[in-house]
Amino acid sequence: MRLTNVISPYTGETVGKVKLATKEDAANAIESAYETFQHTMKTLPAYKRSSILHKAAQILESRTEEFAQVLALEAGKPLKDGRGEVGRAVQVLRFAADEAKKIGGELVPMDAAIGGENRIGMVKRYPIGVISAITPFNFPLNLALHKLAPAFAAGNTVVLKPAGKTPISSSMLVEVFKEAGLPNGALNLVVGSGSEIGDILVTHEKISKVTFTGSPAVGINLKKQAGLKRVTLELGSNSPNIIFNDADIEKAAQSLVRGAFAFAGQVCISAQRIYVQKDSYQKFLDLYLPLVEKLKTGDPSEETTEIGPMISLDEAKRAEEWVQEAVEQGAKIATGGKRTDALLEPTVVLDIKHDMKIVCQETFAPIVSVIPFETAEEVIRAANDSDFGLQAGVFTNNINQALKIADALETGGVWINETSNYRQDNYPYGGVKLSGVGKEGVKYAMEDMTETKFVGINLN
Structure with missing residues (x-):
């Protein structure tokens, strides 16, 4: 049995050990999930699936x-943020649990077609089978559940590979589901490198769907x-x-402190580019910079810490190098x-060029660029000048302008008078371009975790 150490990104100390899965382990996990799907989960009534999820x-x-506490240890997430993730x-x-009881279908008006008289048409939804869920380090609990919870609500089984x-936290989550009464084999955990077990979790013939959160290259x-x-x-x-x-500049400045620096900027929808209309640019900076400088960085296990470490020393060095490179280029x-x-200090960069890495690539670090603009047309072009398009924020008190900008932005979601990093778990969440394909958000994830079947009855 091969074990690997789980290292605290803050102290560098070992905080736990986990078993590494082999290809054979991964294949066995898939087979187990398939058997459980065929013999248990696909016929488990909605009220039982709902009850399991409520108990969990x-x-x-x-x-x-x-x-x-575990999120602070293994991810370096400040305690208050960890509690927020659990919530x-x-x-x-x-x-x-609620959506499990709402899976329905529809009646098709068969007499809309010539010859369709005295026929009944029904469309029903069925679970699709075994789902391979591959999750990242930044929200190891919540992003895992964005895959697990809708899968179980729909009657599927899951093989979970956490970062x-x-x-x-994923191992602990397996125990939660076990205690809640999830059938054995419905959730199987495999821990290992993508090079070792990644291929089989994608290509195995008994996997029906793959849901992945991570880097564009891997995706x-x-x-x-x-x-x-x-x-x-x-x-x-x-x-x-x-x-x-015309926005509330003070409110925008306050919101974008957390919007840019929550969990050391290691959030897919973290505010990375802040565009401020020219007449308000200096006012925004005068409000924003003192707020950023007040943030307390340090030990994620301390109650007062607001910004903890990045996930690894290598990632922190990489982010620091990107900032230094931007400075060398004139920022x-x-x-x-x-x-x-x-630990990388919360960093605000000015005088940028759009081809700098800290602007055009994903920093995934506590780094934000503040950029002046003059017209709506100009800022739309700048915002859309990106290979990504997940979520955006727009601050304005002009509703017509807000909706115009929302329509024009090439993103999967737009928040008005809210930061880009705000996410609720009940709306469709997903991006365009290199930000991905498909949607999460419980109801919307379930739609792609079920398949439709038409059933017709001839009454003639």
């Missing part, structure tokens, strides 16, 4: 502090491998946030930019 929510909620995860389970840096390769299997990809972004002169650091081990 209760158990998870009762263990909030335990999970938050959202509980909500995802409850949304799924290698954050497997402990694109995964989609090529998947063939005719269903695929949902939640990939990267460099989210634009646009502030017009100016307004605040931050210094690194201590895996």
Whole structure:
């Protein structure tokens, strides 16, 4: 049996050990999930699936502090953010429990076609089978449940591969579902490198769908491998946030502190590009920079910490190098930019060019660029000048302008008078371009985790 250490990104110490799966382990997990689907889950009544999910929510909620502590240890997530993630995860389970009882179909008006008199047409939804769920390190609990909860609500089974840096919370989650009464084999956990077990989790003939959250490079390769299997990809972004002169500038500044720096910027929809209309640019900076400088960085296990470490020393060094490269190309650091081990100060960069890495690529770090603009047309072009398109924020008190901008932005979602990094778990969430394909959000994920079948009756 091969074991791997789980390392704290803050202390560098080992916080746990987990078993590494082999290809054979992964294949066995898939076979087990398939058998459980065929003999149990596909016929499990909706009220039982709902009851399991409700009970899982209760158990998870009762263990909030335990999970938050683990998220601080393995992911470097500040305690208050960890508690927030657990709260959202509980909500995802409850949304799924409700949706489990709403899976319906439709009656088709057969007499709309010539010769369709005295015929009844029904469309029913059925679970699709075994789902391969591959999850990232940044929200190891909530993003796992965005795949697991709708899958179980619809009557499927899952093989879960968590990020290698954050497997402990997933292991604990398996125990939660077991205690809640989920049938044995409905959720199988495999921990291992993508090079070792990734291919089989995508290509195995008994996998019906792959749902992945991670980097565009891996996601694109995964989609090529998947063939005719269903695929949902939640990939990267460099989210634009646009502030017009008529907006509440103070509110925008306050919101975008967390919008840019929550979990050290390691959020797919983190505010990475802030565009401020020229007349309000200096006012925004005067409000924003002191708020950023007040953020407390440090030990994620301390109650007062607001910004913890990045997930690894290598990632922190990479982010620091991107900032330094931008400075060499003419950018100016307004605040931050210094690194201590895996801790990178919240960093605000000015005087940027659009081809700098910190602007055109996904930083996934506590780095934000503040950019002036003059006209709506100009800022739309700048915001859309990106390979990504996940979510955006627009701050304005002109509703006509807000809706015009929302229509023009090439993103999967737009928030008006809210930051790009705000997400609720009950709306369709997913991007365009390199940000991925498909939608999450419990109800919307379930649509792609079920298949429709037509049943017709001839009454003649």
